[in-house]
Amino acid sequence: MKVLSFVLLLLAVMHCAQAQNPAFQIKGKIKGLQNTEVYLAHYFGSSQQVIKDTAQVDSSGHFVFEGNETLDEGLYLVSFNKNKYFDLVLGNAKFSFETDTSDVVGQMKVLQSPENEAFYAFQRDMTSAYLSLQTKKKPEQIRTEMAVIQQKWIKDHANLFVSKLIQASLEPEIPAYTKPVKTSKDSSDLYKYQFTYYKKHYFDYVDLNDERFIRTPFLQKKIDKYFEDLVVQESDSISKDADVLLHGIKNQAMRKYVVYKIASTYENHNIVGTDGAFVHLAEKYYIGEPQLWDTTTIRKMKERIAIIKPLLIGKRIPEMFLTDPAGKLLTTSAIQANYTILFIYDPDCSHCKEETPKLLKQDAYFKAKNIAVLAACLVRDKVMWKKFIEEFKIQHWKNGIDIHINAKTGKEEYYTDFQKTYDAYATPVVYILDKSKNIIGKRIPVDKIQDFLKFYESKRK
The missing domain is CATH 2.60.40.1120 (Carboxypeptidase-like, regulatory domain)
Structure with a gap:
């Protein structure tokens, strides 16, 4: 009892000390x-x-x-x-x-708190300086003098994180172009010089190894702007620029944050084909640097790569085995067409019901371009499937469902996991395939299919 009393007293003292400190x-x-x-x-x-x-x-x-x-x-x-x-x-x-x-x-x-004293003093000083200059100077002069005041303040408070925060808002100052600009080629060279310098020095004012920036809005904004405005939105370019950026980041927390932000942006990006960059980042920085992540994250990333990688632009789509309304086998490879629109849908999905008529309206265009539509029903319910076909009058499409009768047992069998094989986590899912059934487009809005094909064909000329 004495020992127990002593332990309780010790715990009480520790709790009291924590409360006081x-x-x-x-x-x-x-x-x-x-x-x-x-x-x-x-x-x-x-x-x-x-x-x-x-x-x-x-x-x-x-x-x-x-x-x-x-x-x-x-x-x-x-x-x-x-x-x-x-x-x-x-x-x-x-x-x-x-x-x-x-x-x-x-x-x-x-x-x-010297940091916060300086932080609010800076805001007041800049406001005061701006109001003072506004009555005497022109806009361009105001910007120039405010920049000088700001730079001096940053230099005078270089030991504070506040100084880094303010500096992070600055843009690279491009040195004057020394060559003459007389022709269109000269103008093009000038633009190239300015763009190249700006991109190379874009992160100069952000300390990419100071993890305090994770808990600010500045880092994500810088990353977003860099990849949206300065990087060509193609998988190889995104991957290359991400590698260059990450090469200089040694702090593990910052490295983890930057990898996550870039990878999550391109996993389901609205620009076709950029998910190849996600696969690159996932393989190199998630699977390749397991010390940054917990085992659950790595496992989920491996599972995600396994789904996305076979569905990248240029890959031949995994063969689809379906049964058509007549009970015959229907496969993707058996379809003879210049292009195939693979439309994976759920007959009970309201969005699918909205998109199907939009796709149907393009029949004349599809016929003229020798484009086939393969409508694959994700739900294994023959009644719902056939009702959907009749309701939307899509009998002339290639309609299929993943229900197969075993010749020996007479029982129904299923061949396809649509979510794992075709990344059909939400419906409808649209893939555009070329003559060889290679993926040339995916998750294209139904009403943008013609625009996409025109763009695709223009690039091939």
């Missing part, structure tokens, strides 16, 4: 706010915020965020009154601040 404690006072809740969250990319704590505001606007779990450093936000918020930089997680809802930046006073 929390891992983080942020005391706030917001004038104009009372008897409500406020939230402390950190950014995770540009579109997500992760709530880390909630505090109750008293009648005089006071509240405290605190806890025994250490908070990761980065840019946080304090959210109040539904859609209103302001930012705080968390490095030292024990400080206090006071402000007013009527002017959060102007009235912000911070104690024991």
